[in-house]
Amino acid sequence: xxxxxLLPIGEVVRRxxxxxxxxxxxxxxxxxxxxxxxxxxxxxxxxxxxRLAFIRxxxxxxxxxxxIRAELAHLPSNRTPTRADWQRVSRHWRGRLDEQIAALxxxxxxxxxxxxxxxxxxxxxxxxxxxxxxxxxxxxxxAKLLPRALRPL
Amino acid sequence: xxxxxLLPIGEVVRRxxxxxxxxxxxxxxxxxxxxxxxxxxxxxxxxxxxRLAFIRxxxxxxxxxxxIRAELAHLPSNRTPTRADWQRVSRHWRGRLDEQIAALxxxxxxxxxxxxxxxxxxxxxxxxxxxxxxxxxxxxxxAKLLPRALRPL
DNA sequence: CCTTGAACTCAAGTTCACTTGAACTTCAAT
DNA sequence: ATTGAAGTTCAAGTGAACTTGAGTTCAAGG
Numbered sequence: 180x181x182x183x184x185l186l187p188i189g190e191v192v193r194r195x196x197x198x199x200x201x202x203x204x205x206x207x208x209x210x211x212x213x214x215x216x217x218x219x220x221x222x223x224x225x226x227x228x229x230r231l232a233f234i235r236x237x238x239x240x241x242x243x244x245x246x247i248r249a250e251l252a253h254l255p256s257n258r259t260p261t262r263a264d265w266q267r268v269s270r271h272w273r274g275r276l277d278e279q280i281a282a283l284x285x286x287x288x289x290x291x292x293x294x295x296x297x298x299x300x301x302x303x304x305x306x307x308x309x310x311x312x313x314x315x316x317x318x319x320x321x322a323k324l325l326p327r328a329l330r331p332l
Numbered sequence: 333x334x335x336x337x338l339l340p341i342g343e344v345v346r347r348x349x350x351x352x353x354x355x356x357x358x359x360x361x362x363x364x365x366x367x368x369x370x371x372x373x374x375x376x377x378x379x380x381x382x383r384l385a386f387i388r389x390x391x392x393x394x395x396x397x398x399x400i401r402a403e404l405a406h407l408p409s410n411r412t413p414t415r416a417d418w419q420r421v422s423r424h425w426r427g428r429l430d431e432q433i434a435a436l437x438x439x440x441x442x443x444x445x446x447x448x449x450x451x452x453x454x455x456x457x458x459x460x461x462x463x464x465x466x467x468x469x470x471x472x473x474x475a476k477l478l479p480r481a482l483r484p485l
Numbered sequence: 486c487c488t489t490g491a492a493c494t495c496a497a498g499t500t501c502a503c504t505t506g507a508a509c510t511t512c513a514a515t
Numbered sequence: 516a517t518t519g520a521a522g523t524t525c526a527a528g529t530g531a532a533c534t535t536g537a538g539t540t541c542a543a544g545g
């Protein structure tokens with residue numbers, strides 16, 4: 180663990196694109212880790228850059244930090260993650276991506292089948308009941324117009 | 333405009349799935365409109381249900397209320413929107429959906445091409461530079477690891 | 486030594502989209 | 516007339532993900 184492998188926060192800011200405040204926040208939240216210089220300044224390992232790449236990607240897919248933290252927890256803490264480690268995490272992560280795409284496509288297809296009549300029901304296009312889109316779709320409490328799952332939680 | 337066509341808030345809650353507090357909030361924000369009973373209670377027109385269906389759908393696609401309000405502003409205010417009115421708005425709205433799907437697919441494909449090596453670069457998989465994912469991707473300020481556009485704004 | 490830029494801490498602020506709570510009022514039915 | 520459910524207002528709170536600000540310290544060069 181040569182000290183040349185340890186990056187000060189400014190370096191990580193330039194190379195990751197995250198703001199310093201975000202990095203401090205992530206450290207406080209336990210998503211990344213930093214050692215300290217004798218004077219108390221943060222020093223990040225290079226592998227942190229990959230962690231940050233993962234964080235950005237995952238958050239773009241809609242994972243919340245809490246979930247990302249959970250995913251990252253599957254990485255080994257005692258050694259620098261290997262390719263295989265990242266592959267395992269990424270595969271898990273990919274399922275979420277597929278889900279999101281599928282949900283959006285369902286929504287789009289619903290819109291396609293509905294755009295002709297303009298009723299916006301997206302679930303049941305009832306031309307016989309053009310003024311009341313939602314009623315009768317689902318009598319159960321908690322009935323929702325659209326498939327949720329597009330917005331995590 | 334027969335009074336039987338005017339729905340009290342509880343009715344709208346049941347039929348739309350939105351909480352009463354959300355409906356009040358939307359009214360205050362100008363996304364929906366309500367007349368009042370002599371005693372001051374809200375009375376919604378039936379067409380409000382369709383507006384609400386649109387709001388839910390749009391917000392599932394990731395539009396923020398501000399944007400939704402802008403879209404809804406394209407509907408006529410002097411008369412009940414027709415099918416054609418809704419079609420115009422929906423078509424506009426669909427583009428956003430397509431964009432979102434495309435962005436997610438790009439991300440997924442990037443992940444696919446990268447999962448084999450585990451490097452998580454998602455843009456350039458440099459096996460020659462396995463410890464530094466982000467450096468060198470883009471020297472310009474503001475360089476971002478991933479295509480944004482997944483998160484609105 | 487002195488300055489300058491980069492980094493530090495800690496509390497508080499921001500935005501979005503609502504929800505919650507307190508303290509009433511109105512409506513519909515008996 | 517009474518009562519209980521449903522509705523009202525307004526201010527304040529929530530949670531996610533950071534950012535901002537104030538005031539302080541560190542590290543390197545001249």
